[in-house]
Amino acid sequence: MSGRPRQNGPAQAKALQFKLVLLGESAVGKSSLVLRFVKGQFHEYQETTIGAAFLTQTVTVDGVTVKFEIWDTAGQERYHSLAPMYYRGAQAAIIVYDITNRDTFERAKSWVKELDRQARKDIVIALAGNKFDLSNKRMVEVEEGSAYAQEHNLIFMETSAKTGDNVSNVFVEIAKMLPKVEPKPNNNGQTVRIDDNQEAQNGGGPGCCSKN
Amino acid sequence: MEGFICPECKESFQTAGLLENHFNSHFEGPSIKSLLTKAKDYTLSWISNEEESAGQQVGSGSSGSGSSTPNLRQEHRQPFSEDQPIGRATNLTKVFRAVRPKRISHSQKEANKLHLRLDKLVSALLSEIRAGKKNLKEVEKSVIPWNDDSDVCVGCGEILSVLQLARKHHCRLCTGVLCSTCSRFVPLQEAVDAVERPQPEWLADFEHSLRLCDKCQNVIASAKEEIKTKNSDHTMEENYRKLLEAKGKCDSLVAVYTGISQSLRNGEATYTLDEGNVKRVELIKQFKIVDTFSERIAGIRTNSPTQLKVQNNVRAATRSYLQEHLPTTAPLPELREIHELQKRRLEESRIAIQAQKQEALRTQNPSPSPPTDKVGSHFVAVEPQPAVRDGWSTKSKKTEISQDIAREKARDTRVRGGESAGWTGEAVQPQSRGHPLLEQKEILRGYLRQAIRDNRQEEIDTLKQNLHMILDEIRSLGLEDT
Numbered sequence: 089m090s091g092r093p094r095q096n097g098p099a100q101a102k103a104l105q106f107k108l109v110l111l112g113e114s115a116v117g118k119s120s121l122v123l124r125f126v127k128g129q130f131h132e133y134q135e136t137t138i139g140a141a142f143l144t145q146t147v148t149v150d151g152v153t154v155k156f157e158i159w160d161t162a163g164q165e166r167y168h169s170l171a172p173m174y175y176r177g178a179q180a181a182i183i184v185y186d187i188t189n190r191d192t193f194e195r196a197k198s199w200v201k202e203l204d205r206q207a208r209k210d211i212v213i214a215l216a217g218n219k220f221d222l223s224n225k226r227m228v229e230v231e232e233g234s235a236y237a238q239e240h241n242l243i244f245m246e247t248s249a250k251t252g253d254n255v256s257n258v259f260v261e262i263a264k265m266l267p268k269v270e271p272k273p274n275n276n277g278q279t280v281r282i283d284d285n286q287e288a289q290n291g292g293g294p295g296c297c298s299k300n
Numbered sequence: 301m302e303g304f305i306c307p308e309c310k311e312s313f314q315t316a317g318l319l320e321n322h323f324n325s326h327f328e329g330p331s332i333k334s335l336l337t338k339a340k341d342y343t344l345s346w347i348s349n350e351e352e353s354a355g356q357q358v359g360s361g362s363s364g365s366g367s368s369t370p371n372l373r374q375e376h377r378q379p380f381s382e383d384q385p386i387g388r389a390t391n392l393t394k395v396f397r398a399v400r401p402k403r404i405s406h407s408q409k410e411a412n413k414l415h416l417r418l419d420k421l422v423s424a425l426l427s428e429i430r431a432g433k434k435n436l437k438e439v440e441k442s443v444i445p446w447n448d449d450s451d452v453c454v455g456c457g458e459i460l461s462v463l464q465l466a467r468k469h470h471c472r473l474c475t476g477v478l479c480s481t482c483s484r485f486v487p488l489q490e491a492v493d494a495v496e497r498p499q500p501e502w503l504a505d506f507e508h509s510l511r512l513c514d515k516c517q518n519v520i521a522s523a524k525e526e527i528k529t530k531n532s533d534h535t536m537e538e539n540y541r542k543l544l545e546a547k548g549k550c551d552s553l554v555a556v557y558t559g560i561s562q563s564l565r566n567g568e569a570t571y572t573l574d575e576g577n578v579k580r581v582e583l584i585k586q587f588k589i590v591d592t593f594s595e596r597i598a599g600i601r602t603n604s605p606t607q608l609k610v611q612n613n614v615r616a617a618t619r620s621y622l623q624e625h626l627p628t629t630a631p632l633p634e635l636r637e638i639h640e641l642q643k644r645r646l647e648e649s650r651i652a653i654q655a656q657k658q659e660a661l662r663t664q665n666p667s668p669s670p671p672t673d674k675v676g677s678h679f680v681a682v683e684p685q686p687a688v689r690d691g692w693s694t695k696s697k698k699t700e701i702s703q704d705i706a707r708e709k710a711r712d713t714r715v716r717g718g719e720s721a722g723w724t725g726e727a728v729q730p731q732s733r734g735h736p737l738l739e740q741k742e743i744l745r746g747y748l749r750q751a752i753r754d755n756r757q758e759e760i761d762t763l764k765q766n767l768h769m770i771l772d773e774i775r776s777l778g779l780e781d782t
Contacts, residue, residue, distance in 0.1 A: 107307075139316065141302035159307060170316055173323050174307050 112184035113192040114163030117218040120249035137162040154263040214243035447475040455482025473516040485509035543593035567645030594618035
């Protein structure tokens with residue numbers, strides 16, 4: 089991790105910090121998602137999070153380095169009362185659900201409502217349907233997720249922490265939506281390049297999985 | 301970094317509670333919500349404290365009357381506490397019971413005294429009036445000497461004296477002192493009625509009223525009321541209530557008696573003939589009571605045509621009721637007949653027992669068709685349970701064998717489906733021939749459908765359980781649930 093900022097050396101000066109919080113029912117893969125994004129790893133038996141976990145990762149979008157302070161909250165209901173502490177003042181949130189479990193989707197919806205009510209008004213919310221690798225057992229259709237996201241103006245993606253699909257894309261999309269101090273003229277081509285770059289970054293990380 | 305980490309200072313805490321306390325005290329500004337919560341907590345604790353102290357006051361009895369402040373506070377608090385808990389309660393029923401008869405007898409005595417006085421007064425007045433005396437006040441005074449000790453009106457408590465403008469009067473019954481405003485006047489005619497004396501004809505247009513106090517006026521009024529009820533036809537209601545009561549008794553007796561008589565006629569030895577006869581007499585008596593009451597109702601004299609109609613209807617209804625139920629009181633068979641009946645019954649039961657024995661002997665010998673049917677279907681329905689419990693993967697071979705047996709049995713049942721009264725074979729049609737578990741699932745589903753169709757709740761429940769277990773097993777094995 090320490091090597092990466094140096095890698096993006098020139099952009100480091102412009103690094104912007106954003107507080108990002110992960111929310112969702114327990115066992116939907118919040119911690120796995122973060123682990124994949126931050127360390128490029130995947131544990132088949134990820135232990136349940138207690139309280140919350142704190143990690144950081146930087147991404148570069150349009151030449152701007154964005155540092156995410158990621159608060160990975162525990163999904164278990166008994167920790168629910170702690171959640172407001174973490175999403176308070178957060179600029180971004182990823183609400184995760186499990187596409188093979190309908191209930192988690194419903195829970196995700198209630199998280200969206202809660203954030204609408206209590207979080208910052210300008211918070212950028214992404215809805216992530218995780219466990220895309222198990223799409224043959226899916227209980228929540230893509231259309232359903234994306235329709236809901238569109239309705240509530242959320243970023244929507246189906247991800248897989250196991251295979252790494254779309255994981256960094258979610259963070260990059262969020263980074264794009266976040267207010268930059270000095271907005272740069274950008275075009276689509278550039279964006280694609282940066283995405284690729286991001287994937288490469290993850291791929292180059294230590295302990296990378298070859299599945300990607 | 302994981303655990304109960306403060307999002308602001310990244311400090312880690314042992315428990316969620318500690319973290320929350322830390323966060324609230326350090327980073328939660330004085331928001332309106334927190335202020336409100338604090339205020340609410342404070343108010344609640346204050347109220348509960350108040351309630352506690354109030355409870356203590358009630359507990360300590362009437363000793364709180366010394367200081368006025370707690371009472372004031374309580375009054376002040378009243379609008380807030382809508383349902384105040386009941387404090388200490390003392391049962392005063394015993395005291396009440398002890399005091400009540402005395403009071404009643406006292407007031408009765410007083411009333412009787414006044415009533416006698418009134419009687420005396422009225423008779424004296426009537427005789428004096430007939431004699432042609434004009435100064436009736438003197439007559440009244442002579443019959444019941446006035447009480448002149450007091451100068452205070454018994455009605456309003458005003459002080460009266462000869463010197464004052466307000467004149468002193470006297471109640472003609474209790475002789476109490478009265479002011480003019482507290483005086484009530486009861487016409488002599490009414491007083492005559494109240495003592496149940498015949499009204500002389502000449503009294504009709506005689507004008508004289510008795511000056512009375514409130515209390516004594518009430519005595520006359522209640523006396524009149526009593527006479528009125530004594531003469532009026534309230535008996536209708538009373539009689540009808542009694543009639544209904546008697547009818548209710550009749551109904552229960554009829555039920556009991558029919559039971560006894562039937563049992564006796566069947567030759568059973570549950571009841572004796574005497575018992576039956578006693579009940580019969582009781583029943584007939586009860587019927588007579590019903591009849592009497594209905595007769596009484598019908599015999600009430602009345603001027604209102606509607607009441608007459610009601611009375612007649614009651615009588616008619618009771619008659620039809622009696623006609624309907626009287627046949628049940630038909631005399632019981634005689635003792636001789638009873639003995640015969642009992643003998644016959646004994647004979648019959650002996651034959652029945654013998655037949656049963658023979659039947660039992662026959663069934664013990666192998667008679668294949670009906671039992672296997674049952675056992676077979678039962679086997680299929682229950683079989684999956686042990687298999688699932690043992691864990692499919694470990695004992696799959698054994699279970700597969702049992703599955704095969706089950707399948708065979710199922711086919712057997714299917715063949716015989718038409719004649720079997722229990723599970724019919726139509727349900728047992730394994731559709732997916734892939735894995736025995738999937739097959740089993742289909743079989744169970746079939747049974748479940750059948751059970752639901754036949755509304756057999758217990759079976760539905762057990763089958764559902766079994767099906768769930770199978771489905772869980774299929775899921776854990778990763779078999780595709782089609």
